[in-house]
Amino acid sequence: MHRSLLLYIPAAALLVVSQGEWIIPLAAWLAPVFLLRFLRTQPARRGLLLGLVAFEAAFKVVLAVFVASLGAVAYLPFVADRLLAPHLPGWAGALVLPVAEVALEFLNARLDPMGSWGAWAYTQVGNLPLLQVAAFTGMWGITFMIAWTAGVANWAWEQDWRLTSGGVKV
Numbered sequence: 001m002h003r004s005l006l007l008y009i010p011a012a013a014l015l016v017v018s019q020g021e022w023i024i025p026l027a028a029w030l031a032p033v034f035l036l037r038f039l040r041t042q043p044a045r046r047g048l049l050l051g052l053v054a055f056e057a058a059f060k061v062v063l064a065v066f067v068a069s070l071g072a073v074a075y076l077p078f079v080a081d082r083l084l085a086p087h088l089p090g091w092a093g094a095l096v097l098p099v100a101e102v103a104l105e106f107l108n109a110r111l112d113p114m115g116s117w118g119a120w121a122y123t124q125v126g127n128l129p130l131l132q133v134a135a136f137t138g139m140w141g142i143t144f145m146i147a148w149t150a151g152v153a154n155w156a157w158e159q160d161w162r163l164t165s166g167g168v169k170v
Helices: 002-016 025-041 044-087 090-111 120-124 128-137 139-158
Strands: none
Touching: 002 025, 002 044, 025 044, 044 090, 044 139, 090 139, 120 128, 120 139, 128 139
């Protein structure tokens, strides 16, 4: 079994970089060579089980990296808000998140092969008045309104929700 690890370990490692977002083309050629050699040197039951483990692990690693990168990109508008909003006067900081979110989703829709998948506007598909907004602004208007609500609510929160006859006290 120890000599078999010299086949199994490179097979499993090469599987990770032979698919997904970060493909090394040579790995797509070498992974099957090592995996097949490993499978042919093992008793069928053990070899097939370990081969399945290698494939599952490779797919899970690729998926985890992919999902983590999606999460990191989706988080960028919140990073922009945290770094920029406190330095803007009055309620102008409430516009940072919506502008950053719309910009990110717009770029994502143009550059990502999955298009606008994951856009905030899709969460409001059953809201007929917002669908009317989308008729004029596109989905970006809905995304802007959702993010702007968060920005305005946080701005009011920072004012301790002090209300005057003219609205939230600045």
